[in-house]
Amino acid sequence: MDQTGPTARDAVRELQSRINQDIIGQERVVERIVIALLANGNVLLEGLPGLAKTRAIKSLSKNLESDFSRIQFTPDLLPSDVTGGEILRQDGSFEFRKGPIFGNLILADEINRAPPKVQSALLEAMEERHVTVAGKRYDLPPLFMVLATQNPIEQEGTYPLPEAQMDRFLMHVRIDYPSDADEVKVMRLVRSESVAAPAGAVPAPAMIPQQAIFDARAQIDRVTTKPVVETYMVALIAATRRPAEFGEHLKNWIAVGASPRGTLALDRCARTYAWLQERDYVTPEDVQAVAHDCLRHRLSLSYEAGADGMTPDAVLDEVVKQVAVAA
Known part of the structure; x- marks a missing residue:
C-alpha cells in the first residue's frame, strides 16, 4: 500500500472504534x-424497535465530518418531502428548495x-446520485449514503419495500438482541x-475527515481479485438463479x-472486507x-420454502455449502 494507506486505514479503524463505544454488543x-460506507453503497438495517438502529447511524454522523439529514417515514409523507x-x-x-436527501448521511427512519x-422517491437518488425535479437535474454530494431502518414487515403498519428499491441497497443487515452481558453494559x-458532564470536561475528539473515506475508497479500488475468486462469486449468484443445478432443496426453495x-x-x-483485514487481495x-x-x-423464496420454515439466511447457508471453490 502507498503512504496514505496507514493513515486512511487508521482513520477508518478509529471511526469504527468510536461507533462501537456507542453501540455495545453490535460489532458486526x-x-x-463501515463496509457499506467505504463501498459507496446504501444499507438497510432491519430489527425490532429498540435495537439501536437509529443510534448507530447517529453515531456515524457524530464521528464523521458530514451533513446529517433525518427523514421520518410516515403514511402521510410526500415525495417532495424527500427530494424538495x-x-x-x-x-x-x-426557486428550487433542496430537501433532506441532499445531505451526506441520510437516515431514512422506518422506511x-x-x-x-x-419509498420510490429514493430510487433515483440511491442509484444515480442525483434527483430530477421539474425536468432539472440536481447532483447529490460526493459523500452520499442512505442508511434506512425498518421494522420486520410482519409488524402492524408496515409496507413491504418494492423489489426494485430493495435491490438498490448494497447490504441488508439484520440486528439481533444483544447478549445479557452486553445489555448490562448498555x-x-x-x-x-x-x-451532566462536569465543567472543563475533555472535549469531543475531532471528526474523521471525509477525505479519509475517499482515500480508503481509492485504495480499495486497487484490491485485486483473482479469476478463481471471481468465478466463485458468479457461481454463488448462479446457484440462486439456476438452483436446480445445485440440489433438489434449492430448486424447491428459490423462486427468483x-x-x-x-x-x-x-x-x-x-x-x-479484505482491505479492512489489511490485505490487498480477496x-x-x-x-x-x-x-x-x-x-x-x-x-x-417459494411457497415451499415458507412451508419448510426456511429463511433467506438458511437458504444462503445451503448455497454456500453447495457451491465449491474451484481449485
Whole structure:
C-alpha cells in the first residue's frame, strides 16, 4: 500500500472504534455499516424497535465530518418531502428548495412505514446520485449514503419495500438482541450519558475527515481479485438463479435469484472486507463473510420454502455449502 494507506486505514479503524463505544454488543453491525460506507453503497438495517438502529447511524454522523439529514417515514409523507421542490417567488420565478436527501448521511427512519409512492422517491437518488425535479437535474454530494431502518414487515403498519428499491441497497443487515452481558453494559452506558458532564470536561475528539473515506475508497479500488475468486462469486449468484443445478432443496426453495447487482455487491463488499483485514487481495472467505448481507434481500423464496420454515439466511447457508471453490 502507498503512504496514505496507514493513515486512511487508521482513520477508518478509529471511526469504527468510536461507533462501537456507542453501540455495545453490535460489532458486526457496525462493521457492515463501515463496509457499506467505504463501498459507496446504501444499507438497510432491519430489527425490532429498540435495537439501536437509529443510534448507530447517529453515531456515524457524530464521528464523521458530514451533513446529517433525518427523514421520518410516515403514511402521510410526500415525495417532495424527500427530494424538495420548486417554490414560487414574489417576482414570478421559481426557486428550487433542496430537501433532506441532499445531505451526506441520510437516515431514512422506518422506511417501510411510508406507502410505496414515497419509498420510490429514493430510487433515483440511491442509484444515480442525483434527483430530477421539474425536468432539472440536481447532483447529490460526493459523500452520499442512505442508511434506512425498518421494522420486520410482519409488524402492524408496515409496507413491504418494492423489489426494485430493495435491490438498490448494497447490504441488508439484520440486528439481533444483544447478549445479557452486553445489555448490562448498555444499561450502564445510557445511565452514564444521563449524568451532566462536569465543567472543563475533555472535549469531543475531532471528526474523521471525509477525505479519509475517499482515500480508503481509492485504495480499495486497487484490491485485486483473482479469476478463481471471481468465478466463485458468479457461481454463488448462479446457484440462486439456476438452483436446480445445485440440489433438489434449492430448486424447491428459490423462486427468483439475485440480480447482477448482487454480483457487483459481492465484489465491492468482499474487496472492502479484505482491505479492512489489511490485505490487498480477496479470498473466498472474504466473499463468504459478506455474502448473506449482500444477497438476503435479493432472493425471492417459494411457497415451499415458507412451508419448510426456511429463511433467506438458511437458504444462503445451503448455497454456500453447495457451491465449491474451484481449485
